[in-house]
Structures are given as structure tokens and as C-alpha cells.
Amino acid sequence: MAIRLRLAELMDQRGMSGYALAQKAGLTPSAIYKLLRAGTFDRMRADTLDRICAALECQPGDLLVYVPERGEKKRR
Secondary structure, eight states: EEEEOOOHHHHHHTTHHHHHHHHHTTTTTTHHHHHHHHOOOSOHHHHHHHHHHHHOOOOOOEEEEEETTTTTOOOO
């Protein structure tokens, strides 16, 4: 299973740079750039997700997308 971040897409929609997001969210620019480079993640602290959502004025569901891996069976 993979959860993909739509971080770059939401930042583009809002005309926000990684540095500006880091400043507004109270995070380090390196933390934002790590998320941007990977596009996916294994874990994220709830307060980090909260800060990013507040800065981008979005809901977690706007930021996270479930993408099943190839060959993975659908869950019922």
C-alpha cells in the first residue's frame, strides 16, 4: 500500500513555495523538501499534518491519496 502526498499540487494551486510553506507551517524547509522529493511517506506526525493543512487551508483528505500497489488485491 502507498499513500501519496498531493503536497506539490496543493502548493502549486496556492502559488506557495516550499520555503513559504515551511515558514507558514512552522516547519523546517528541509522537512517540506523531504516530503516533496519523496511524494510518499511511511509515517507522519499528526501535528506535522495539522500544520501543513492549516498553512494550505485544506483537509487531510485533500493532501493524502491512497494508491494501491500493483498486484495488490482490493480490500472488501
